[in-house]
Amino acid sequence: MSVIDPGLAASLWETTGKAGKITIATHMHPDGDAIGSSVGLMHYLETLGKDVSIVLNDRYPDTVAFIAGKGDGRIHVHEEAPEDTAEAIAGSDLIFCMDMNSFGRAENLGEALGKAGCRKILVDHHLHPDTEAFDIVVSKTDISSTSELLYYLLLEAPDIRGDAGKLPEATAKALLAGMTTDTNNFANSVYPSTFAMASRLLAAGVDRDAVISALYSNYRENRFRLMGMLLKDRMEITPCGVAIIIIDRQTAQNYDMKEGETEGFVNLPLGIRKVRMSILLKEEADRFRVSVRSKKGISANRCAMEYFNGGGHEQAAGGRLVKGKDLGSCPGMDEVAGYVRDCTCKFFKEQI
Ligand SMILES: [Mn+2]
Structure with a gap:
């Protein structure tokens, strides 16, 4: 079962390897999958020594704040500090757009993302991606979530080589949380690859009880x-x-x-x-x-x-x-x- 074309993954990781400053963007009103995939990617890129920030149009809800955790300091919110998001985007060597099918989904950040001169990578599972606007497109609609798509991309990374146990702990947790919210806790959009991912993350030691408790037993x-x-x-x-x-x-x-x-x-x-x-x-x-x-x-x-x-x-x-x-x-x-x-x-x- 090959979820990702290995050639596509190889070119993505090669492009990523050449970038120093990387900005990750996701859709407005970010949900668990938007934050899970963005934060999961950030923690992994930091292990490669990259300077990473995440830009959001508006702040994520408290209900998914535990996914951001200690990474919160590298997250910039346009509605709170537009100069910070503008600076991050303008200074990027590479931009990842996660869980959104076009720049417009980032609302007020859309224009700056579109105009940025650096290379841009799309990682998404929505229908009708704007493929023309990106240099590398990793788009798959028959998958549970962007978090799952990223998980399989990461398995193709040269230093991970299919071993989920090598993922940073914070990445593994963020990806499991993002996939769990987008599938409504395994109720919708679940594929064999989704259970395979969950199984391997659990075997790698992710504390699912903690994730489930933070997501579903923690409301006001x-x-x-x-x-x-x-x-x-x-x-x-x-x-x-x-x-x-x-x-x-x-x-x-x-x-x-x-x-x-x-x-x-x-x-x-x-x-x-x-x-x-x-x-x-x-x-x-x-x-x-x-x-x-x-x-x-x-x-x-x-x-x-x-x-x-x-x-x-x-x-x-x-x-x-x-x-x-x-x-x-x-x-x-x-x-x-x-x-x-x-x-x-x-x-x-x-x-x-
Ligand atoms: Mn999603």
Whole structure:
């Protein structure tokens, strides 16, 4: 089972070997896989003596902060210190873009990343990568996560040579954490290669209990209070079998929700037999962030592309509805729910 083309991996590690200062970028609203793959790569590159920094559009949520751990000092956040991210990008000999299929996914960093004069490498598992924009493209969509893709790339590195036991401890932990979050703890997008990776990392001594505990037994109480309220009072199930949940700003504020604390909510309605697709909308100042999940045979990606200005994976995608453009400038929750009801109904009619 060869996950990565050895020739491609060889050219990637050769290019990496020549660079001194390396910057790693990932998508906006970074999740466990974005941080896991970026931090995992950073720790490995540091063992090669590279000067590495990570640039983010916005800070990662507290729920995945344990992955960043002591590496936190080398992470620069555009929303907090734009001059630091600009300096890191401009001074790079090489840029890695992890878990994003185009520069635009890094939102406000996109332009600087695109303009940077150095070589650029893409490592990603999303559909439709912008291959033209990169010098080396490691893109694979039938894989659980970018963390898994990076794991197999690292096994091809000259000093690792297939021995997971040679990975830095912090890299192994970050990769297991990233893969675990992107598969929803081995529930979706799991392939034989995913279990093989987990098995070899466990054998190499990664403390999975600690990772699972940090990810899934470490939430604040208010997350569960909000989850209960949304499922009881707010979830709508349309005749087409689409579950819709909207979290408006007032509600998020009432429950003191922080970034990342509603992670996973969108998956819950898929547990209901008649639900074929689940859509969660989160209100922001100028838009609603949209998460789409679907059962096998239904394309969340197509629905997100056609109706929500987004995309992602077949069963898990995201997008946005911009106020004053896709919706009224000050839309009520009924208007938003109505929009989603209508377009998903249309989506299912087109499927037949
Ligand atoms: Mn991912």
